[in-house]
Amino acid sequence: MAEIVDVRRSILEANEAAATQVRGQLARALVVNLISSPGSGKTSLLEATMPAIKDSLSLAVIEGDIATDRDAQRLRALGVPAVQILTGGACHLDARQVLKVLAEGHFQAPDVLFIENVGNLICPTSYDLGEDFKVALLSVTEGDDKPFKYPAIFATAQVTVITKVDLLPYVTFDLDAVKAQMRSLNPTGSILLTSARTGQGLDQWIGMLRSSLDAKRRAPA
Amino acid sequence: MHELGVAMEIYRISRDAVAGHGAGRLESVRVAVGELRAVDPELIKFAWQATVAGGPDAGSELIVDWHPAVQRCETCGADKARDTAGWLPLCPDCASPLRVDGGLELDVLQVSYLREEEERAVSGGVG
Ligand SMILES: Nc1nc2c(ncn2[C@@H]2O[C@H](COP(=O)(O)OP(=O)(O)O)[C@@H](O)[C@H]2O)c(=O)[nH]1
Ligand SMILES: [Mg+2]
Ligand SMILES: [Zn+2]
Numbered sequence: 539m540a541e542i543v544d545v546r547r548s549i550l551e552a553n554e555a556a557a558t559q560v561r562g563q564l565a566r567a568l569v570v571n572l573i574s575s576p577g578s579g580k581t582s583l584l585e586a587t588m589p590a591i592k593d594s595l596s597l598a599v600i601e602g603d604i605a606t607d608r609d610a611q612r613l614r615a616l617g618v619p620a621v622q623i624l625t626g627g628a629c630h631l632d633a634r635q636v637l638k639v640l641a642e643g644h645f646q647a648p649d650v651l652f653i654e655n656v657g658n659l660i661c662p663t664s665y666d667l668g669e670d671f672k673v674a675l676l677s678v679t680e681g682d683d684k685p686f687k688y689p690a691i692f693a694t695a696q697v698t699v700i701t702k703v704d705l706l707p708y709v710t711f712d713l714d715a716v717k718a719q720m721r722s723l724n725p726t727g728s729i730l731l732t733s734a735r736t737g738q739g740l741d742q743w744i745g746m747l748r749s750s751l752d753a754k755r756r757a758p759a
Numbered sequence: 760m761h762e763l764g765v766a767m768e769i770y771r772i773s774r775d776a777v778a779g780h781g782a783g784r785l786e787s788v789r790v791a792v793g794e795l796r797a798v799d800p801e802l803i804k805f806a807w808q809a810t811v812a813g814g815p816d817a818g819s820e821l822i823v824d825w826h827p828a829v830q831r832c833e834t835c836g837a838d839k840a841r842d843t844a845g846w847l848p849l850c851p852d853c854a855s856p857l858r859v860d861g862g863l864e865l866d867v868l869q870v871s872y873l874r875e876e877e878e879r880a881v882s883g884g885v886g
Contacts, residue, residue, distance in 0.1 A: 689846065
């Protein structure tokens with residue numbers, strides 16, 4: 539007779555424990571986890587954001603990629619400390635990798651830490667990195683059916699950014715269809731429209747970041 | 760896509776759970792997997808076989824309790840039937856927006872463990 543042992547433990551418990559430690563270490567920083575498919579414009583949105591806020595807020599970026607430190611270089615070129623995590627093929631960042639970067643002391647506790655996840659709409663969704671919220675990016679060239687095709691990320695992200703809206707005149711992308719899917723998947727989430735090319739929507743995006751940081755710092759610990 | 764990493768975590772937790780139970784081998788491990796967790800129920804079983812192959816727990820079974828997400832109508836207050844992996848845009852009965860609920864399970868539930876002494880007793884061997 540086999541012995542039955544009740545376990546009831548989260549499969550991701552090791553990641554979750556690390557995420558809790560990240561939260562503890564960055565209790566006064568806003569931590570944003572950016573998730574999208576490759577090429578949706580995560581790095582471009584960060585590049586467009588930096589000049590507008592780097593004088594008033596201290597910033598840091600963690601870049602997750604399978605290979606190359608190109609994205610970290612793009613941000614360092616703007617004078618922002620950016621650390622590249624190379625996952626060597628892994629499809630998502632893990633909180634233990636974030637914890638390791640924090641321990642290496644590349645930057646002082648920032649006001650805002652952006653974590654650009656590995657380009658993938660699926661796997662990063664389940665891994666809490668200690669962020670305050672996830673941001674899902676969807677570029678208008680990817681098609682307006684993506685929220686229902688990748689429900690987990692669009693249901694989980696507190697903010698969805700529709701990127702590259704400067705290209706709307708050239709593509710078939712029904713914004714109302716996206717909003718309808720989002721109402722169902724994520725009724726309390728917000729949707730922003732941005733273009734890193736023209737700067738459209740960046741004020742709202744930055745306003746959202748600032749008010750989230752303020753709200754976090756005002757909230758009782 | 761990351762089923763192998765997930766399988767290795769399941770294995771670590773399962774072995775940890777029986778650490779105080781004497782020598783033996785895993786017979787089966789039961790896990791709960793939610794639809795929204797990006798873990799494929801078939802791939803995770805292959806990943807499990809790859810994880811235990813060649814070790815003391817080779818041949819053990821991973822049993823997956825699959826938990827689909829539901830779409831609930833706040834207006835009529837009921838879960839609406841949907842096709843596997845398909846989503847309803849609006850409530851088929853009252854056209855209200857639907858809320859997605861559940862499907863976030865990802866837990867090791869239970870381990871079935873065969874202790875060495877018992878196995879010897881069962882097979883009639885002498886100790
Ligand atoms: N037209 C247009 N192109 C953009 C915009 N944002 C990014 N791109 C382009 O999309 C490509 C991928 O952008 P990148 O920021 O590297 O995407 P990531 O892989 O998500 O980090 C690049 O060629 C960018 O120039 C935008 O707002 N408008
Ligand atoms: Mg990038
Ligand atoms: Zn209804």
